[in-house]
Amino acid sequence: MLNDKSILITGGTGSFGKKCTEIILKRYKPKRLIIFSRDELKQFEMAQQFPNSKYDCIRYFIGDVRDKERLYRAFHNVDYIIHAAALKQVPAAEYNPFEAVKTNILGAQNVINVAIDQGVKKVIALSTDKAANPINLYGATKLCADKLFIAGNSYVGEDDTKFSVVRYGNVVGSRGSVIPFFMKMKKTGVLPITDPRMTRFWITLEQGVNFVLQCLEQMVGGELFVPKIPSMNIMDLAKAIAPECKTEIIGIRPGEKLHEVMIPRDEARKVLEFDNYYIMQPDFRFWNRRFTNHNNGKLVPEDFEYNSGTNPWKLTIEEMREMIKNL
Secondary structure, three states, X not given: OOOOOEEEEEOOOOHHHHHHHHHHHHHOOOOEEEEEEOOHHHHHHHHHHOOOOOOOOEEEEEOOOOOXXXXXXXXXXXXXXXXXXXXXXXXXXXXXXXHHHHHHHHHHHHHHHHHHHOOOOEXXXXXXXXXXXXXXXXXXXXXXXXXXXXXXXXXXXXXXXXXXXXXXXXXXXXXXXXXXXXXXXXXXXXXXXXXXXXXXXXXXXXXHHHHHHHHHHHOOOOOEEEEOOOEEEHHHHHHHHOOOOEEEEOOOOOOOOOOOEEEOHHHHHHEEEOOOEEEEOOOOOOHHHHHHHHOOOEEOOOOOOEEOOOOOOEOOHHHHHHHHHOO
């Protein structure tokens, strides 16, 4: 699907963007692959990894999703957009709420408006488990962005641009996440644990990229895709990384949950289940015309909730060690 097409990744120098770039270049022959981000140093470093001399389809655009005018230039003649740009550190968003709103909500609005005006065919946006029943500002801004992207399918009118969302859990080893932190603290002999009961959904970076590209291919616009992925317990993770270390309980931090939810119980009435993923259907009339692409899915029970604490697919300590070994 991506051969001879122009693809743009917002937040393209982040963990997801780099892995997505690597996989696209390995599997496809795009006409252009545009890395759109605001950090010139990260673009410079990424250009060493993916040099123009070897990958002449790559373009590096400095810009911010807050800057609508720059998006008009960047989205010109683009076929597909993968929207990964966000302010995602929970404590930083709590301390700088206006900045999180500007990037995560107003930036999403800019992407939607400019994509429609520039005739982009498909836009798929990355969400997070923290957007389901959010208790922190980051989650609240991402929930708002999710709704903006889904509603974009109604907003588009007679044009052909289609919008969908992918929501998944914690990415194994991503920047600022618990694994690099535990690796660092391992040297001290003590791992700080927020709560021994805490669980999280887990997905590797490669699995996340593969799922996004799969959804980009099959989306008809309006879906919120959720992959079926395993959960892990924080104590098991500590044993997998540093079994020799002591643990110290420090308590749950502000804006944190004991367990994460990707599909709240209140949303179950419109959720379709497939072999490897779920689709949350939109509450829009246009969906009935597109639904036929997903008519092999079955509705989940009304009391269904996709919760990391009750998820039957749990990772063992050995399975976690295997995943961490590849980082």
